[in-house]
Amino acid sequence: MTQSPDASGLKAVFVNATLKKSPEPSHTDGLVDKSAEILTAHGVEVTRLRAIDHDIATGVYPDMTEHGWETDAWPGILEQIMAADILVLAGPIWLGDNSSVMKQVIERLYSASGILNGAGQYAFYGKVAGCLITGNEDGVKHCAMNVLYSLQHVGFTIPPQADAGWIGEAGPxxxxxxxxxxxxxxDFTNRNTTFMTYNLLHLAGMFRAAGGIPAFGNQRTVWDSGVHEFHHNPEYR
Incomplete structure (x- = not known):
C-alpha cells in the first residue's frame, strides 16, 4: 500500500458559485463536504465560502473600487486564494452551463493575470486547482471543461481527473x-470526487517540496527585460 500523503502546512480554498445565499441549503455544498473532509483529515487547512454571500463587483481588475465601484469584496477573497495551495471551484448547472456567479468568479481570477510571484512568474504558478459540478440536468463535462480551461489559462496547474460531479434524472x-x-x-461521483481530491493533494505536496514550478523559460519579468531564449531574430532579416 502506498504511503498516506503528508499535507501538513497545505491550505485549500473552496469557492461555491451557487445562486443561493447563506443559510439556504446548497446542493453543491453537499458535494464540497466530501472533498473538504478528505483534505481536513490529512491536515489541510480548508477555507470555504459562497461567492454570492460577498459583495463582489463585476469587472476584470483586482480591485474594482479603483474603477468606479463603491465596494468590492474580491480583493479579500483573492488574498485567501493567493495564500492557498489548492483551489476548488464548485457550482451548479443552469441551462446546461455554469452559473453566472461561477463566470463572475472566473472573470475576477483573470483579473489577477498581471500579478507576478517572487520568481517573476504569473501569480498562480505552483498552485493546483479542480472543480465540482452539481445539477439536475445534463452538462457536468461541459461545465468542467470551461472551468478547468479557465483555471489553467490563468496559471493554475490541473492534475489528472481534477473534476467530479453529479446530475440527477433529466430535469426537472x-x-x-x-x-x-x-x-x-x-459510487461514480464518490470515486471521482475522492480521486480528484487526492490528486490535488499529491500535486500540491509535490509543488511544495519542489518550491513550485521551475522558473526558467516562463518568467514574465525576464521576457519583458528583452531576454527571449530561443526567439532570437535571424541575422538575415
Whole structure:
C-alpha cells in the first residue's frame, strides 16, 4: 500500500458559485463536504465560502473600487486564494452551463493575470486547482471543461481527473441532497470526487517540496527585460 500523503502546512480554498445565499441549503455544498473532509483529515487547512454571500463587483481588475465601484469584496477573497495551495471551484448547472456567479468568479481570477510571484512568474504558478459540478440536468463535462480551461489559462496547474460531479434524472429531477436522489451514495461521483481530491493533494505536496514550478523559460519579468531564449531574430532579416 502506498504511503498516506503528508499535507501538513497545505491550505485549500473552496469557492461555491451557487445562486443561493447563506443559510439556504446548497446542493453543491453537499458535494464540497466530501472533498473538504478528505483534505481536513490529512491536515489541510480548508477555507470555504459562497461567492454570492460577498459583495463582489463585476469587472476584470483586482480591485474594482479603483474603477468606479463603491465596494468590492474580491480583493479579500483573492488574498485567501493567493495564500492557498489548492483551489476548488464548485457550482451548479443552469441551462446546461455554469452559473453566472461561477463566470463572475472566473472573470475576477483573470483579473489577477498581471500579478507576478517572487520568481517573476504569473501569480498562480505552483498552485493546483479542480472543480465540482452539481445539477439536475445534463452538462457536468461541459461545465468542467470551461472551468478547468479557465483555471489553467490563468496559471493554475490541473492534475489528472481534477473534476467530479453529479446530475440527477433529466430535469426537472431531484437535486443532489434531495431525499431519495441517490446523490450522496453514488459510487461514480464518490470515486471521482475522492480521486480528484487526492490528486490535488499529491500535486500540491509535490509543488511544495519542489518550491513550485521551475522558473526558467516562463518568467514574465525576464521576457519583458528583452531576454527571449530561443526567439532570437535571424541575422538575415
Amino acid at each position: 429531477g431531484p437535486s443532489y441532497l434531495d431525499e431519495g436522489s441517490g446523490g450522496p451514495e453514488n
